[in-house]
Amino acid sequence: MSATRVVTRFAPSPTGYMHIGNLRTALYAYLLARHHGGTFILRIEDTDRQRLVADATKVILDTLRITGLSYDEGPGVGGPHGPYVQSERLDIYRRYALELIEKGAAYYCFCAKERQEEPEPGEALGGGYDRHCRYLSKEEVEARLAAGMPYVIRQKMPLDGTTVFYDEVFGEIATENKELQDQVLLKADGYPTYNFCHVVDDYLMGVTHVLRGTEYLTSTPKYALLYDSFGWPRPHYVHLPLMMGRNGDGSVSKLSKRHGSVSFADLLADGFLPQAILNYIALLGWCPKDSQTEFYSLAELAELFTVDGISKSPSVFDFDKLLWFNGEYIRRLPFPEFAQAIKPFLRTPLPDFVDLDRALALLHGRLDKLSLIDEKMAFFVQVPPYETALFCNKKNKVTEEQARGYLAAALPVLEGLTEWEGAALYQAMTELAARLDCKPAALLWCLRIAVSGLLVTPGGATEIMAVIGRDESLLRVRAALDKLS
């Protein structure tokens, strides 16, 4: 497919849950690598010791396993460029940071952290760090190091000129170097910043294509400069349009925790299928050549995936559409798999008279989310309280009076049935309708209300009766007759 080797990586921070935007980045990186027969790497970026969350790495691994985004190198599977966890590579970063100082592309900074504080919300930025230590003499630096003063290492940005880089999605982007701050590469605690270690790792691990959200677009010149300083070839940059969420006030912003259930785990718990989620987010920011919308496998997606199908503009996450995809995928599931998948969501114990498989078969085609199963199943367990007015049906011109008549006529027929099964029930009832000289639909309508207590049900009267069985059905019809008297 491509003459050049393609190596991509997914490099999340174990700082909480796997967000859906993050998952999409992983998906695209995976697809690009697979499309070209390349390598997909997983790297854990745990250099922020404050934000570290205990089980977050497990969440990441679980997510990749569940979604089938298998990686060729990374924690657990190893590879030629390990370790793949940044906290285990500290000596490497220090070595390269020192190399940069030697090359005159970085410098020690002994200034207090307060010298460059985050600007107050709403306040215009003053200008950041004033580069005080950039101009320290070699002797001053030596003296302070010898005195054991704490320090950070900063990148020395060009003071004038322009840095240009090429992005595969956005094209050429030029930045005035005077806009770039002397960012910290190595923190006082000895850990590197993302700004530094991701560059070192990407180079060392042979990453050829860097995929990430556009929130990194404005800082990419700094990374490109880092590559240049080392004399390394820059990777291909592929910046992905952001996934947006709607805020309470109707505005949109970067999808994050405040928009509700947008973590992969939350979606699973809410009854979404992994493949449906993947299918939906694949299309948020990317479109295949022929605008195909449904994909049957990751392999099929990988075959179609190309960078030129990635869009530039941010997209709003639409739960309704995800829901539709989910329904599609649920319906597509072979019944045994559906029955298996629905299990964890069946929380209400079912009475003996309910034939579970038959009930599930009825529900299979009518669920958008697995978590809806209990709610849809409830009337099988127990008839909800209902008004006799439910029996009235305009289209079939049924009155309560007629309903009583129909049910009274149906009861003995049902009681006399030897075979309690859908087709037999249906046949018996249509025959009865002919005898009563009424439309089958009218009779079946009344029967359906009687055995369900609901206006809208999954399946018709005879199907429901087949599910709940003879005794319960007769019980419900008699109860309905009482109600109507």
Added chain:
RNA sequence: GGCCCGUUGGUCAAGCGGUUAAGACACCGCCCUUUCACGGCGGUAACGGGAGUUCGAUUCUCCCACGGGUCACCA
């Protein structure tokens, strides 16, 4: 606020100088039907504004407006 990026129906989006401006979700209608759903058919709905370039701009350029992102010893 500076800088960067974006702007096709409510949403996701195709389009890459000449089209009746695709398709999907949602919505509406009809059909199918043992209610609903599924399925089938059909419908409503879009190129932010203004200048250029051109025989011709949704497509190219510029300006404006709007939206978003970013300015950390977070990633």
